[in-house]
Amino acid sequence: MPPLSTQPYKGTRDFFPADMRFREAMFAVMHRVVRKYGFDEIDAPIVEPIDIYLAKTSEEIVGQQIYAFVDRGERRVAIRPEMTPTVARMVAARFHETPKPIRWYSIPNVWRYEQPGKGRLREHWQLNCDIFGAASERLADLEILNLAVDLLKGYGATHTHFRVYVSHRGILNGVLGDELKLPQEKWPAVARIMDKKAKLKNDAYTAMLDAEGVTPAQQKELDLFLSEKIDYLKQKPQIEGASYIIEMLESVADLGLADFIEYDPSVVRGFDYYTGLVFEVFDAHPENRRSLFGGGRYNNLVGAFGKETLNAVGFGMGDVTLEVFLRTHKLLGDQPRNVDLYIALMDDALGGHALALANKLRARGLSVEVSLGAGKLGKQFQEAEKKGIARVVIVGENEAASGVYAVKTLATGEQVALKAEEI
């Protein structure tokens, strides 16, 4: 048998201590910020019946990107490609007993079978924040946007680092259907072309629209829609979602978030379950102009699990894109270890004494690493330094006998004699 590979499965990562420290630092900000908004944390199994994705997740994800298998009991199951259907399921399960509005968050790992690339892997962790059953959907949407901005601000980001683009599901439908009178089966392709407009040359763009059978008159209207942005909506109040977006932006300005949030007609989002607000957060860095995360309103998902329905809005923020963002802008870097003391040992016979001393110090809240085998003192200093520990307590015969320990601060070389209670 050939030696086994030490590589993790394609598109996944091992988290060695340094990676784990970084991840935990990212998560810590998430927990801190989200809890300030009164969100409760939840978790759920990584495997779900595949049915919960079939109806409402995008066809692309279910058809090509889902990890699915049949279990020993012939059940068709899937490894979760996203958390939202699970959250909706849990809300439906405790529908009556949970006070509304429900604010829940989670940081699950989710899996998609896709081509790994920068900022894209097969397994990633995703902060999910959702609000269910708000009496005012507008206020819930506003709070979710506010939270999304606040999260990135929690890492020290400002409006120069990122921008939130909002739109409404009804707008695109209204423009393509009611204004342009395009048949519904053309909408996805046209939306895709619009989304790519910025990357395309003008003639390539028109050529693609021509190929979809979009007439010059329709293209002209489309151009107006894309270029005049909010003014276009003001001229067409009959479009579903137009007045909603106009008013939303006013509320955003009142909240002092005008620098962070703007309307962008090309925001679409892939999930089929969105029903209203959709938004996407983009990195503003010229070399990392990519979508960081997004979300929107999905009012019909909870109803799929029972008689009762509940309006909902939320977003999912992935750790891979977030890490690229944070490192690109130098907002979060490598995290140091956090151990207070290293106990150096002069002789293995003093090991018991050292372990007991460590326990005393731990009881006072300090974190302590004990040398698990005496060596040259100099080596032990080096070991402590490499482990990122600032101070060393020396346990030798004199110390063990007197209960007064030499405590050395490595960075300065200063050394003082302290009793255990004084360390």
Next chain:
RNA sequence: GCGGUCGUAGCUCAGCUGGUAGAGCACAGGUUUGUGGCACCUGGUGUCGCGGGUUCAAUCCCCGUCGAUCGCCCCA
């Protein structure tokens, strides 16, 4: 899924149209045994990503494969 680049010691990499491999850093030990970060000495490893082919001979050439990375497709 398609195309480019890449894969050599733990890490970063070198290796001149093919002759069984090297540097720096890191690591271990020592310069004499209760005080490190400097300096010096010594030391080791590599199935040269994996599999196959061509050749007297392959790290080098060819094919395949796995993985990473960049771009495209797709998408969040």
